Amino acid sequence: MVIAGELDPDLAAFLSKAGPAASLSGETSVEAFRARFARRPAGTPETVASVHDVAASGVNLRVYDPQPANPGKGALLFFHGGGFIIGDLEQQDGFCRLLANRVGIVVVSVDYRLAPEHPYPAAIEDGxxxxxxxxxxxxQLGVDPARLAVGGTSAGASLAAALCLVSRDRGGPSIAFQLLPYPATDLRPGAWPETSDTLNPVLPRETAEWFASLYLSGGDPAQAYASPLVAADLSRLPPAFILTAEFDPLRDEAEAYGARLRSAGVEVSVKRYTGMTHMFLSFAAAVPAAARAIDDIVNALRAAIVQPAAAPSDARAQPR
Structure with missing residues (x-):
């Protein structure tokens, strides 16, 4: 990874003020990480017409539907981030509400099992x-089965990418689109480059490697579902939108994954957001460039899985 340029000024100011609250570093145990990120967002969540929890084969899901009376909608199966070891349905509740309202789709958030108690491939099987x-x-949900997308952020994007491979290999449901903001696509040792702590204050390489070791728990990181970048065959996969951040140790592997998808004949758009760090979408309330990236996500989902006649709300919220 070549480090050049500087952090976006708005992002730098936000990170300086937020301190450890905006970083995935600084803890030495799973329990400490979970305790730190267990806080619930303040304020009133954005209203969605219908929000309810269900269970599917023991997996808890939360379903957001902005238009319960309208059939033929698209749907997004969403996986939260958190290094495979933290997170739940509350973590990105606000982001799921935003996507449901602004895109006009059903969003189904997955409360997958976490490592190290449930190592790879438990989360993928939950997906x-x-x-x-x-x-x-x-x-029954008013969803067009031909308009199913999968997506997530960070570790959740890794799970979404893996699920596309699994569904293709097992002859499962057709997936129309994959949304992959800063995905981890290569969990092999040494995959992440050294980066400056000044330019990469959110996800240091050592933390990323620790997350991967807990998730794999001795499993083979070169398996395709663990590291989609090294899969032998990436053909016949859904179109993808891959977002990367300039100062993120996952940047190069995510962009390499996009290049491999394209070489395999998959339609893919890869966009790097300059001056940004890992997890930057979560800072959209304070960072205009991150808010614009959310606009890009909304537009990509609309283009991929929304019928032309759909009229989604312009209500806004921030991911959490």
Whole structure:
């Protein structure tokens, strides 16, 4: 990774003020990480017409539907981030509400099992169960089964990418689109480059490696579902939108994954956000460039899985 330029001024100011609250570094145990990120967002969540929790084969899901009376909507199966070891349905509740309202789709958030208690491939199998549930219940949810997308952030994007491979390999439900903001696509030792702590204050390489070791728990990091970048065959996968951040140790592997998808004949758009760090979408309330990236996500989802006649709300919220 070549470090050049500087952090976006708005992001730098925000990170300086937020301190440890905006960083995935600084803890030495799973329990400490979970305690630190267990806080619930303040304020009133954005209203969505219908929000309810369900269980699918033991996996808890939260379903957001902005237009319960309208059939034929698209749907996004969403996986939260958190290094495979932290996070739950509350972590990005606000982001799921935003996407449901602004895009005009059903969003199904997956409360997958976390490592190290449930190492690879438990989270992927939970995603497989959730995808099957969404496909089986699409018509009941007012969803067009041909308009199913998967996505997530960071570790959640890694799970979404892996799920596309799993569904292709197992002959599962058709996936129309994959949304991959700063995904981890290569968990092999040494995959992440050295980066400056000044320019990469959110996700140091050592923290990323620790997350991966807990998730794999001795499993082979060169397996395709663990590290999609090294999969032998990336053909016949859904179109993808991959977002990367300039100062993120996951940047190069995510962009390499986009290049490999393109070489395999998959339609893919890769966009690097200059001056940004890992997890930057979560800072959109204070960082205009991050808010613009959310606009890009909304537009990509609309283009991929929304019928032309749809009229989504312009209500806004921030991911958390």
């Amino acid at each position: 497989w169960s959730a995808l099957g549930w969404l496909s089986d219940n699409a018509r």
